[in-house]
Amino acid sequence: MQKRIKMKKHIYTLLALVLLAAGCNDDDFLDREPTQIIPDDKAYNSYELTLSILADLYSRYDDFRTVENWQSLSGFNLAFWSDNGSYGNFENNSWGFGSWGTWNYGYIRDLNIFINEVTASEGLEQDIKDRFLAEARFLRASCYFSMVTRMGGVPLILEPLEYDYSGDPTYLEHPRETEAAIYDFVINEAEEIKDILPQDANTKSRASMGAALAMQCRAALYAGSIAKYGASTPQVSLPGGEVGIPEDRANDYYTTALNTAKKIINGEAGAYGLYQKKPDDLADNFASIFYDKATNPEAIFVEDYKLQTGKRHGFTISNQPRFGAEEEEGGRINPSLNLVQAFETLNGEFAPIPNKDASGEYIVYDGVKDIFMNRDARLEGTVIVPGSSFKGKTVDILAGLQMPDGSVVSGDSRGQSKNIDGNNVQVVGFDGPIDGLEHVAQTGFYIRKYLDPKDGSGQRGVQSDVWFIRYRFGEVLLNAAEAAFELGQPDVAAEYMNRLRERAGITVPLASGDITFDRIAHERFVELAFEGLFFFDIKRWRIAHIVMDGAEITAPAITQNIGSATKPLTQPYGLWPYKIHDPGDPDHEKYIFKIVRPSRVTASDRFRFGNYYSMIGQDVLNNNSKIVKNPNH
Amino acid sequence: MTKMKTLKINSIAYLVVLCLASCGIDNFDDPETYFSGRVVYEGEPLQVRHGEVGFQLWQPGYGDPGAIGVPVNQDGSFSARLFDGVYKLVFTDNAGPFRTEIISEEQLDTIFFTLEGDMTMDVEVTPYYTVRDAQFSLSGNTVQASCSVEQVITGEEAKNVERVTLYLNGTNFVSDNDQENYAGANAEINDLGAVNVSAEIPEDNVRNYVFARIGVKISGVEDMIFSPVEKLEF
Incomplete structure (x- = not known):
């Protein structure tokens, strides 16, 4: 017995020794190629692998607004949100200083690594390397552009920072650049890469010469307006220039913006132009810009999607008209009357939606859609109004029946019928509006922009591949118009704006004498509604604190001053159609319209000086003693 | 048999003790010192919008600093429950319809104070x-x-x-x-x-x-x- 144990011990000892010895010698055995990680030298020497790394970087583009998040496109009371979880946004008064903040240096680092590795690569051909590098620099400039609009000047990091483990990381602390320096960086990068990138209007989801120029144009315009209008709000600036741009630089920036825009407009970057494929239906034409992906000359740079892949989105599911929808949901974005009435008449005049005559009586309309006749075609290209249709189905928006005694009969469930004088009559539409019921048109309107007319786009299993346009030709025209106006060339501004207005069916062109700041602001407001640019417009013009001054909008005030850039936009309003029920009367089954404020809107938005530039996180300030805080925080 | 029972009782007792003890170890005591007062001009509290005007308290010496925001009520009063310690009180730039008092060149308008038990303080400012x-x-x-x-x-x-x-x-x-x-x-x-x-x-x-x-x-x-x-x- 004892002997055996002893023997066993010996065997174990021997085995252990053998194992140890073998392990020591066999370097090849332990040193293996990883099967899940591709090492740098392999990755950056292969075209396909480098392209896939770049694809990842593209997918992380710093989008402030995107169709993947319907709320992100429809804020600031351009719409009411018909969604139970979102009413809180209309019940609070102000935004936190941290709102809209970003500090996207993880992405910047990955871009810097990519640029270093591709530069050092020996396995890639030179022209491929050049294009990859230019694309990465475009993405990096885009990210800095996004950061500067939200945070002001930020540290400009163009190399991957490496810690040397010396115990003293202070050499990694970089101070903020001035706001102007970041804009200059974006403008200069675009200038340097534009000729390397393909001069091809059909390259839309990758960086092209057109995309670089469009970015340069927008950045220069933003910088110019911050320089010019920043003077009106000295509270929104920092002594070191991290926020605020010297006023004397405005003209240079505006000149850059105008010249850059002209390059795109004159076709130097490729065959870009306005989308005009459907001249017979101008509203449909306008809506098509955002979903027609076949040789669309308007789109310059987009985030693209593809069905039957992981890259698709549910914008249509969230916002399709509720009645007859492919899924039991939809209708979340309800454009506000504030926006709807801003679309001019076809004569190019500002006018409220005419629901009452001069004596204050309701105007009676034969059809529910008649009240919206003779309006800028962009209205129905952007908004689904009562009586218009989506996917061949007419929306059923009706708030109630107007009885002869002045009372209103309505219901609290979609499409409800009630017994009136012995007859069963439908008293409320299948699309509402029913106050406080989510997914119905609580303002009386649905959104049309970005809605995908393809079958199945409203199904969760299918979803939508409508692209999100980041830069388009229409915006370039508006940028050019604004820059020209600021440079004292109203005739040039009028010419560019008239191209857009003509496409929208407006018959009376603007003369150069009509061009004012309010005109420019208004044209951008209606043309670019729900494209995520309005927020940056009111910030760079320094009118956000006036437009959203925290004061309630009263019912009489809502229809006044249409077309004024500083018209308050603190609360969304709605316009509800009612059907007259008075058998025997000539007005029976005709319509009247009432201006309402959804009852969930209990507060009014207030944009504070501290909201112009978002708060820099305390963790960032603690980690880097060279960072100064943004003003008013 | 009896041994087993004792064991059982013992183990339950241990568990109870452990539970109770862990409560005490994990958690800090609540802050219990009240710091309250008013924002005043010539002894009169300033009337502002509630919750809108405020100041920050900084307590140095505990790792990563972070501001404790103290909002001012609409009648100019404020109140915060804090730990005893050394604090700095500072208004953010352009806060309130007033200018803060410059105390000294190094200190600027930052107010230093030490909290040892409840304390009230009137913060003097100059309104426009x-x-x-x-x-x-x-x-x-x-x-x-x-x-x-x-x-x-x-x-x-x-x-x-x-x-x-x-x-x-x-x-x-x-x-x-x-x-x-x-x-x-x-x-x-x-x-x-x-x-x-x-x-x-x-x-x-x-x-x-x-x-x-x-x-x-x-x-x-x-x-x-x-x-x-x-x-x-x-």
């Missing part, structure tokens, strides 16, 4: 304007108000009055940006020393009282300065 002698009266559905607006900061840093507004509200939170605001009416300013303004109570008011307050908007200053809130009963 004050609202004095606010009088409110009710006749029918109309609230009549008068006051005198006195300029405090003159010279280079003086600022103009943009408007003087009478606010009515169904609750006692009355300001330019509050829910249930009934009405606001701007005064015609001829003489800042004697401002008269009136506003109508809307007909849908179901209460038998209304709260009123006069606010002064100073141009270039975000936060308004107000008179005290007055409750008017029918």
